Structures are given as structure tokens and as C-alpha cells.
Amino acid sequence: MWRRLVYLLYVRKSAVSELMRRTGRGRSTILRLCKEARDLSPTVVPQYKKRPGRKRKTSQLTDKLLKRVVTRNPRLTAKELNSMYPELLKYVAIRKVQHCLKHHLDLQSRVAALKPLLTDRMRRKRLTFAKQHNWSVEQWKGVLWFDKSNFRVVTSHRLRVRLPLKRNRYDPRHTISYCY
Known part of the structure; x- marks a missing residue:
């Protein structure tokens, strides 16, 4: 297509407007592209x-490494990443690592979802109850399971995780379970 357009320019003077x-x-x-195309062979397209x-x-290889490390452990912060790879990220500020994770790698920082922990003791109690009652x-279907639970009204600290786009928020790697 490009060669055809350059040809039109040579054939007609009104080709520039076309x-x-x-x-x-x-x-x-x-005009700049046509000038560059005159010196090139017919198979080469001028550079932008x-x-x-x-x-x-950060290079593309650095971005790949950061993405691989953060998807394995989504709880890593930019500061921890900077200290893990001091030679690789020597001249890169922590804020720039955050920007790279968020905008270039699509790893948004989100508050980890709270998921109540069902302990082994609770599971054993339910299993023994089910074995005792041959229903x-x-x-x-009429049984309603409940456990005594403590609820924190004010959270003093919440763990943040890097959550990739189109991932399940309740994946165990992206949740924190609490037990009081």
C-alpha cells in the first residue's frame, strides 16, 4: 500500500492532498516520508x-520479571521489590515501580478481601455431628450451620495486594483470612 501511495505522488502533483x-x-x-522513501529500496518502509x-x-525484560514475581506473591510492595532487586532497579524510584506495576503491567493495588477462616476444629465438629445423625x-436441607464469630467494627490495618485484571478477588492468594 505504501509503495502505491508513493507512486501516486510521483505520477501526479495533486497526489499530496489525496x-x-x-x-x-x-x-x-x-512530504517527509516521501523524501525518505526515495532513498530506500522498494521493499523497505520508512521508519517512524x-x-x-x-x-x-524499566526495560521490557524488567517488566516481565516484576510481573512474574508479583503474580507469584501478590502481597509484595514496590519497596520490597526495589530491595529484592537492587542492581536491576538501582536508579528507579519506588514511585516509578508503583507506576510501572499499575499502568504498564495492569496490576492494580487493592485491599485484600477478608475471608473468614473455617478451622480444622470447626470442620471436625461438623463431620462428627453429621456422622452421629443419619438423616x-x-x-x-433444614440444617443451618452457624458459628460464633467476632467482628471488628473498625479496621486499623488492611493488607493490600496486587490484583491482576480479570482475576477472582476471592482467590486464596488474594485474600486474608482472619481468626480471633
Whole structure:
């Protein structure tokens, strides 16, 4: 397609406006690309202009490593990651690691879901009760299980985890269980 557009430019002088209309680019962009295309072979497409802005602090390999480590242990903080890999993240600020985790790797920081812990003692008590009572299925449907539970009205601290997009919030790796 690109070669066809360059050919149109050479054949007709009004081709610049046609190229602008077809590609949605400006006049200076079309003229610059055509000038670069004259010196190249017919099979090569001209390179894009270098994008403005600061060079990224972390490479793609560093991002892959961070994503792998955080998905294995979602409770790691950016500060802990920075101290785990001092040579790799030597000149990277903690805030930049947080930004990288959130925006580039789609690992949002969320408060871990509280999930009550069903202890082994509670399970054993329920199992012995069920074995003692040889009931039918209809009778078991009428049983309501309950345990005495303590509830904390004010939470003084909540653990934060990195939760990947489209993941179950109640996955055991992303929850904290509490037992009083």
C-alpha cells in the first residue's frame, strides 16, 4: 500500500492532498516520508519519527520479571521489590515501580478481601455431628450451620495486594483470612 501511495505522488502533483485525505496525516508528514522513501529500496518502509519524551526507566525484560514475581506473591510492595532487586532497579524510584506495576503491567493495588477462616476444629465438629445423625437429604436441607464469630467494627490495618485484571478477588492468594 505504501509503495502505491508513493507512486501516486510521483505520477501526479495533486497526489499530496489525496495522500493526506487517505491516510489522515499532515502535508509535512507526507512530504517527509516521501523524501525518505526515495532513498530506500522498494521493499523497505520508512521508519517512524522518534517519539518525544523521556526514555523508560524499566526495560521490557524488567517488566516481565516484576510481573512474574508479583503474580507469584501478590502481597509484595514496590519497596520490597526495589530491595529484592537492587542492581536491576538501582536508579528507579519506588514511585516509578508503583507506576510501572499499575499502568504498564495492569496490576492494580487493592485491599485484600477478608475471608473468614473455617478451622480444622470447626470442620471436625461438623463431620462428627453429621456422622452421629443419619438423616435423609431433606432433613439435611433444614440444617443451618452457624458459628460464633467476632467482628471488628473498625479496621486499623488492611493488607493490600496486587490484583491482576480479570482475576477472582476471592482467590486464596488474594485474600486474608482472619481468626480471633
